[in-house]
Amino acid sequence: MNFMRTAMLLAFMTALFMGVGFLLGGRGGMMIAFLVAAAMNFFSYWNSDKMVLSAYRAQEVDERNAPEFFRMVRDLAANAGLPMPRVYIFDSPQPNAFATGRNPQNAAVAASTGLLNRLSPEEVAGVMAHELAHIEHRDTLTMTVTAALAGAISMLGNFAFLFGGNRENNNNPLGFIGVLVAMIVAPLAAMLVQMAISRTREYSADRRGAEICGNPIWLASALAKIAGDAQVIHNNDAERNPATAHMFIINPLSGERMDNLFSTHPNTQNRIDALQRLAAEFRPASPGFGQGSTEPQQTAKPARKTRSVPDTGWGRDGSQPRKGPWS
Template identity: 45%
Template sequence: MTNQLKTAALLAALSGLLIAISHLVIRGAGGLIIGLILAAVTNLFAWYQSDKIALGAYHASEISPQAAPGLYRMVERLSQRANLPMPRVYIVPSQNANAFATGRDPEHAAVAVTEGILDILPEEELEGVIAHELTHIANRDTLTQAVAATIAGAIAYLGQMLSYSLWFSGSRNDRGNPLGIIATIILAPLAATIIQLAISRTREFSADAGAARLTRNPRALAQALQRLESTAEQTPIRANPAFEPLLIINSLSGKFLGDLFSSHPATEDRIAALLKLEQQLITGY
């Protein structure tokens, strides 16, 4: 199954979960539809302001072409090659080596890199990282993640409302089996989080592949990921964990979490996919 089909299937599963829990809640309290709408509107507002929120969370500062000419020219060159509008360029004041893209569409996009990544990556590896972030913009992954976050947020809200109705409803018989409801309250938001993270992992593979094709140098990105992985635990980046899926690599080692609760695929799997793509580009197969 292609990454696009996987993403569509995961979004469909997330939507189905939302419909299921909505049925449990709304059946006995139609007024909660208003709460669902408010939750969606709140998340939609967050999407429209996603660039400002994410950049603010990392204390990023926009740079001019004069402030960092090498970085600016690199982003400009790769943007032209990818037929994208020139995004705004930011630097994050952190020695953690990382990067991310944000913005609701290519016309309102930004690319941010940390001071740490500028210090440790040679030019061709940094080019691979920038190409990865530009591919996220081209693929509108920020939109995909916003939709996933909106649905997951609505599920969490409904789960909370369902818990309130369980404890404060005058008649529990109208609500069904209390143990089943409690299981739904706990498991539905957990399942939504797992699906949301799975969508994030799928989009990372697509962005890696797009970057490799854009630069024609998959090995450079593979080497960059290996270097970033080895330094991730040394200097953690300080920000809200909710923004972890934006980063090119987990800012902290996620091995203890397991694959289900990781916002990124295993680095060794990403490297293996890139090296396989390198062979395909060389041989033409």
Template identity: 50%
Template sequence: MGNQLKTAALLAALSGLLIAISYWVVGGTTGIIIGIAIAAATNLFSWYQSDRIALAAYGAQEVNESQAPQLYRMVRKLAEQANLPMPRVCIVPSASPNAFATGRDPEHAAVAVTEGIMQILPPDELEAVIAHELSHIANRDTLTQAVAATVAGAISFLGQMLSYSMWFGGSRDNERGGNPIGVLATVILAPFAATVLQMAISRTREFSADAGAAKLTRNPRALASALQRLEAAAKGIPFHGANPAFEPLLIINPFSGEAIANLFRTHPSTEQRVAALLELERELSSL
């Protein structure tokens, strides 16, 4: 419950940031009303389209059992064990090893894996990764992360548009309700603030999904090993198709090889996650 309250507060902060941006840029009551309208529309759109948005962002293609029998059966087996509806199964045409889940609820969910992750992980580790994604679905993290990504993307887009406006069209006149200082602050600070809030939301969910996967498979070490393998592979095979706004959906930070990007990781460190999994292994073995 603590994580859920924290996540709700962070989502509210993201929406509040959108409203604040509109207030400072447009000015007055009109700016607040426009900000509320943008926040409501963005949240509503991501609620109903979260699965399509995320899948399209990574070019994921849905497959059936005949097209990817081993993967499809693995997802079906784990979904049955977790008492979840069978999600759609998708493959991302990328050599970079990664995976994610999306959907507004378990009845509208999808699990996606890259071609690369199926090539480098042995079956028990791939199973652990899929169990992690199914845990996100069971915890309804997929909706939370997709909404956060969409709102953060809207904030960043607004910041970019304002930047272009300042360079090519000049700042808005104060008599028309605009605030040049607000515009400048938006361009510089809004994308950064949105990233920080996204990071906080994602980090509250990853440990819980790791634990859920370990309990589902009864094999915490398999997920620990998979995370270490994926971390190492990400340094050599960067995810060039990765959309930063949707990075929190992925099981591993796709920019692990970039020093600057590591300052803004949306995931807990792999070392922390592995340590937590090995501790859980000791607890499970003592039962």
């Protein structure tokens, strides 16, 4: 089912790309756009992870230079039954994270320095479990390739300004109207596709992420902090690459609060409310999580069978969630 959804999405985005080419250059422009889109799809499939990680100048880490964070991801991946992804950190004061890669065997997760510095280990565990859920659901390929094509369509819309000044362009079958459509409608349609992808998949990843880390409240608390900080701390790389905004756990662009058609993510409070309802279904294992037990809470009727979270030392003493420093 995920394969079919991905294929249909890529077909739609390719057709949209070709439509922009037709509006700008007629049949010749459409054929050029088709060849470019095919090349981009092929390139993005094999290099989608490298493209996004490079855009954010993410640095790969391991157990030597980020031992606590690396071990956390390893333990969560084991709990989810996933291969160990590559682990990256990118320099941004805004707390945020994303996952990328064409499949679980070639996946990567990335966290900002702001996430590791401003959130507790328990909250970071909730965030990384959410990103692992995207990998498990095979969302990462679709989200990354869509970002590449949406960015290209927006770029074509900008190029339409050049065509708009040439009223005698015989290759443009619709004249100025075609240019106007290419400038406005096509980028808007690509943006709406991005929004639909993110909005429909975030709730599912939230739920599965809560199961992977063992405590929905960790993720709920993290979402509240990230959303608040994202409004006042700019992510400059994200502002330069807005087509990738839907890949993050919280929209990294400034000014995105409302849960409406034009937001790339569901309203954060709605997500928190859903996680709190899920937490009510979790029952603490005796003698109670955070009261000497090293096992996370388990659902009374879990959505799927999961192994217990390995003993990583997070939140075992019943105290308030701890903050870094992270090594």
